[in-house]
Amino acid sequence: MKVTRRDLLFWGAGATAGLVLTPVPWKLLGDVSIWTQNWRWIPQPSHRPVEVKETFCTLCPNGCGLRVRLAGGWPVGLAGVASHPISRGALCPLGYAAHQLIWHPQRLRVVHHRGAASSWDRAHAAFAKACAEGPVVILDGIPGRAASTLYASFAQNRHGDYRVLLGPGSQALKPYENWSGVPAAALGYDLENARTVVSFGAPVLDGWGTPGRFTRLWAERAAGMTEPRLRLIQIEPTLSRTAARAWQWMEIHTGGETALAAGIARVLLEEHLVRASGPVPRLTLAESAEQSGISSDAIRGLARTIVAQRPAVVIANDDNPTIAALNVLLGAVGTPGGIVQKTKSTPSYIPAEATIPSARAVLIDSTVPWDFVPQTDAEVFRFAAWDGGPNRADWLLPAPTLLEELTDIPTAPTSAVETYAVAPALIKPPADVQSAAQFLSRVDPALTPVDKIIHARCADLVQSRKGTIYAHETTPVEKIASADKLEEQLKNGAVWMSETQPPGRLRCALSEWPEGARSECPACSSFATCQAPVLPPLASKLYQESNLRQGQKGRNA
Numbered sequence: 001m002k003v004t005r006r007d008l009l010f011w012g013a014g015a016t017a018g019l020v021l022t023p024v025p026w027k028l029l030g031d032v033s034i035w036t037q038n039w040r041w042i043p044q045p046s047h048r049p050v051e052v053k054e055t056f057c058t059l060c061p062n063g064c065g066l067r068v069r070l071a072g073g074w075p076v077g078l079a080g081v082a083s084h085p086i087s088r089g090a091l092c093p094l095g096y097a098a099h100q101l102i103w104h105p106q107r108l109r110v111v112h113h114r115g116a117a118s119s120w121d122r123a124h125a126a127f128a129k130a131c132a133e134g135p136v137v138i139l140d141g142i143p144g145r146a147a148s149t150l151y152a153s154f155a156q157n158r159h160g161d162y163r164v165l166l167g168p169g170s171q172a173l174k175p176y177e178n179w180s181g182v183p184a185a186a187l188g189y190d191l192e193n194a195r196t197v198v199s200f201g202a203p204v205l206d207g208w209g210t211p212g213r214f215t216r217l218w219a220e221r222a223a224g225m226t227e228p229r230l231r232l233i234q235i236e237p238t239l240s241r242t243a244a245r246a247w248q249w250m251e252i253h254t255g256g257e258t259a260l261a262a263g264i265a266r267v268l269l270e271e272h273l274v275r276a277s278g279p280v281p282r283l284t285l286a287e288s289a290e291q292s293g294i295s296s297d298a299i300r301g302l303a304r305t306i307v308a309q310r311p312a313v314v315i316a317n318d319d320n321p322t323i324a325a326l327n328v329l330l331g332a333v334g335t336p337g338g339i340v341q342k343t344k345s346t347p348s349y350i351p352a353e354a355t356i357p358s359a360r361a362v363l364i365d366s367t368v369p370w371d372f373v374p375q376t377d378a379e380v381f382r383f384a385a386w387d388g389g390p391n392r393a394d395w396l397l398p399a400p401t402l403l404e405e406l407t408d409i410p411t412a413p414t415s416a417v418e419t420y421a422v423a424p425a426l427i428k429p430p431a432d433v434q435s436a437a438q439f440l441s442r443v444d445p446a447l448t449p450v451d452k453i454i455h456a457r458c459a460d461l462v463q464s465r466k467g468t469i470y471a472h473e474t475t476p477v478e479k480i481a482s483a484d485k486l487e488e489q490l491k492n493g494a495v496w497m498s499e500t501q502p503p504g505r506l507r508c509a510l511s512e513w514p515e516g517a518r519s520e521c522p523a524c525s526s527f528a529t530c531q532a533p534v535l536p537p538l539a540s541k542l543y544q545e546s547n548l549r550q551g552q553k554g555r556n557a
Helices: 005-021 024-037 093-103 120-133 146-157 174-180 213-221 241-245 257-270 285-292 296-308 321-329 436-443 450-464 483-491 537-546
Strands: 050-056 065-071 074-080 136-140 161-164 187-189 196-200 231-236 248-251 312-316 339-341 361-364 379-384 395-398 407-409 419-423 468-470 474-476 495-497
Touching: 050 419, 074 093, 093 537, 120 361, 120 379, 120 395, 120 436, 136 146, 146 161, 146 407, 146 436, 146 450, 174 321, 196 257, 196 296, 231 241, 231 296, 248 296, 257 285, 257 296, 257 321, 285 296, 312 321, 361 436, 407 450, 419 450, 419 483, 450 483, 468 483, 483 495
Parallel strands: 136 161, 136 361, 196 231, 196 312, 231 248, 361 379, 379 395
Antiparallel strands: 050 065, 065 074, 187 339, 407 419, 419 495, 468 474, 468 495
16 A cells, blocks of 8 residues: 555644543653652642741841741741731742742852861851951941841950941932931931932832832822822833833933933023022033933923922932932922931941951851952851852851841831831751851850840830831730730731831032942842842742833833
8 A cells, every 4th residue: 555645644643633632641741740849859848737927028128028828837938918018018029939048959058168168166266266366347238137236246345347238229328328417227218208209220110129119109199190199200221110110211321320410400400490509510411411312302301390290309229429419409308208317226337348457357147148249358257048159258157048037127228217027937947057146146145145135126115105016907006015015916927117207307418519429339230139149930030020121102100
């Protein structure tokens, strides 16, 4: 019998259809799924009743509320807490997938000394020897915690320095510290009372500050409205997710932010659109237009649009003083809807970026971003939960991560009101892991432990009888019976929030127009809120998909 090509195709199609219609491939697919889910290196939660607890994310300074599902004592899922007064149930991509970091392949579990495995005893001995021979500098990435108090005490006792690496949100407030003398960590943005927000590249609709804070305001006051009660003007070179959703997007040349800010300032002063009087920028309007890529007429229109609906506040993505000076001209410093002072008890910190002239040892807390390298020749002891790649530290010390240690949550950097929360240890950390606070307490047993500092802070809040406790129900602090009761509520996911203080005017006089010189912030990046040097796969996928660009159409609210 002669077999043609048509016969072969016919038989092949029939065989393929028959294979698909039989249970064989689907059985094989199911078996492969079962096999891959039961490989030994994949964590398997216990088959026990699932419990749900509320706590806070500690991977960045924002301290968003977390709803943790635990199976057999291990986290199997995270979600936001809607009752949190700031984050309101929102999380960044890393927050949603953070429970996966506990089993990350790059998790540090062994002490390393210059690339070789070592031990905690040797690390303690080396650090104690360094302390006896000279000053010690301690670097912190999230100041204001109970652990921060312990670090500062240890450094002071050793005639050393306690230094802080501020995140992008606080870095953008640094110029106001230089002009007013008020620490940047004590300042915040009163977005709740603003009617126009001008963002120079800050991803305010994509996780900037506390995720959920500005997006909630945008949804309530702008989304879907032809004439929104809150206007967002986004200024940046690319059509980012924030720019695509903003009320107005100004496409600018890369690096032209300083020039555009100077052009806006010149228009505000020359056309008397603001009450303030001050030094006029050196750049002419034509020069600003050429360097920024925005025409002179467009710059004039932008300046008039900013003042048309006040209060107006300008947000920078870094510590550019030229951009910050716009808020001084707009009268937005120390006024509702602008830059306000949220607390008077925050000290001014020594910046971690400054060169360390003389120190025997430098201890780096795990909250400091992995890629930060201190300017020093001293012996470096770096705490970290994950190995992020090549590093110059002499000692690499495994630290606990999310849900593994007791810590407290101070006020978020960009917040306009004081808050306080406590994140307890919900799971047991690996056996060979220590926090920097535990490490220092072993060297100096006289230090006050973190848990006692937290209890003392709760006692101070109860004694002050000020503020409100936010949980599923709100309770005034004056109705809390004792510090123990308050601490118990905070450990169960409640948040203390102070009353909104009437902003006092901050004196920020400009003797000359700033020319845009700024320091480089190692913590500033496109995913700046992530302090982890590694990302779980789910966080990477969520982050990539959240940055899918939208077309020009449908860009406005």
